[in-house]
Amino acid sequence: MQTLNIIDNSSSGFNAFQLFNDKPMVSADRILNLIEQLQSTLCFEQLINRFAMEASKYADFSGLSFQYQDGIANMRGSRPGKFKEQIELRINEEFIGVLTYHINQRLNQQNLDTLQELHRYLAYPLKNAVLLHQANQLAMHDHLTGLNNRRFFDDQLKKAINHAKRNENMLSLMLIDLNKFKQVNDTHGHHIGDIVLKEFSRVLSACIRDYDTAFRFGGDEFAVIIEGADTTSVANIEARIHHKTQMNSLLSKYDVSASVGFSFLHNNDNEANFFNRADQGLYKQKVAQPRGPLRIV
Numbered sequence: 001m002q003t004l005n006i007i008d009n010s011s012s013g014f015n016a017f018q019l020f021n022d023k024p025m026v027s028a029d030r031i032l033n034l035i036e037q038l039q040s041t042l043c044f045e046q047l048i049n050r051f052a053m054e055a056s057k058y059a060d061f062s063g064l065s066f067q068y069q070d071g072i073a074n075m076r077g078s079r080p081g082k083f084k085e086q087i088e089l090r091i092n093e094e095f096i097g098v099l100t101y102h103i104n105q106r107l108n109q110q111n112l113d114t115l116q117e118l119h120r121y122l123a124y125p126l127k128n129a130v131l132l133h134q135a136n137q138l139a140m141h142d143h144l145t146g147l148n149n150r151r152f153f154d155d156q157l158k159k160a161i162n163h164a165k166r167n168e169n170m171l172s173l174m175l176i177d178l179n180k181f182k183q184v185n186d187t188h189g190h191h192i193g194d195i196v197l198k199e200f201s202r203v204l205s206a207c208i209r210d211y212d213t214a215f216r217f218g219g220d221e222f223a224v225i226i227e228g229a230d231t232t233s234v235a236n237i238e239a240r241i242h243h244k245t246q247m248n249s250l251l252s253k254y255d256v257s258a259s260v261g262f263s264f265l266h267n268n269d270n271e272a273n274f275f276n277r278a279d280q281g282l283y284k285q286k287v288a289q290p291r292g293p294l295r296i297v
């Protein structure tokens with residue numbers, strides 16, 4: 001894998017004066033046009049598509065992808081080739097991501113040199129897209145557990161309700177609250193409390209399907225949006241949460257259990273009453289919980 005490390009200084013490829021003086025392999029007009037195209041979006045897919053349109057004039061490839069920290073963006077219609085040519089992009093040594101060209105014939109040195117010239121104009125827009133992606137991740141995720149946060153929940157719940165009504169699909173909302181969690185903090189300290197919250201988040205994620213979304217609202221409160229599941233599936237998820245929490249050595253060591261409430265979307269529901277019914281279910285289980293063993297459905 002080749003590495004392109006762009007050093008951010010006055011002699012970088014971004015110096016417009018240099019563009020017109022150094023006889024680049026790609027004409028200055030084309031480069032300016034490419035820069036303009038790349039500057040007008042922060043979407044990974046659009047960046048890769050727009051870049052690929054230009055790059056395909058200088059090299060023959062069947063696919064192009066950009067792999068960043070925790071995701072991958074593919075050129076539209078990207079197809080695997082016989083070989084791969086990978087270029088790691090860095091700016092001032094900082095890792096931005098890896099570009100992968102899918103090719104059927106090895107690129108010659110001139111192809112590669114031209115692509116490397118073009119990569120100089122792609123690296124900064126990609127870096128901006130990575131920064132935006134990281135900021136979005138921070139804004140949407142709970143920093144302690146890595147689950148989605150309350151802010152993202154509001155957004156997702158609205159979308160899920162609209163989607164379920166439009167497609168006449170079932171939709172369920174599950175609310176979960178840990179029992180005796182304050183006691184863990186008070187007896188063992190906040191640090192252990194944090195470990196318990198992380199462990200429960202892991203357990204909760206293991207109880208749901210990949211396409212169900214789990215959230216931490218804050219404190220010891222969690223939620224799961226469950227799309228397209230009937231009453232039996234939702235009851236099974238609830239049973240799994242109770243069972244796995246009881247069986248987990250760390251959670252049982254600190255005597256932590258969970259209370260769960262859920263609701264199913266009705267035709268005339270809005271977000272508030274859909275949420276309130278789940279909350280009432282949670283409350284019922286919460287008040288019933290200290291009186292006897294956990295209800296395993």
Ligand SMILES: Nc1nc2c(ncn2[C@@H]2O[C@H](COP(=O)(O)OP(=O)(O)OP(=O)(O)O)[C@@H](O)[C@H]2O)c(=O)[nH]1
Pocket residue numbers: 144177178179180181182183185189190191192193194197218219220
């Ligand atoms: N360790 C830790 N504790 C937190 C965090 N956020 C909130 N808390 C604590 O979570 C506790 C929540 O208290 P309660 O809602 O009374 O929880 P509980 O003891 O489970 O009570 P019930 O829900 O009635 O069973 C409080 O002690 C908060 O200080 C966090 O990020 N880390």
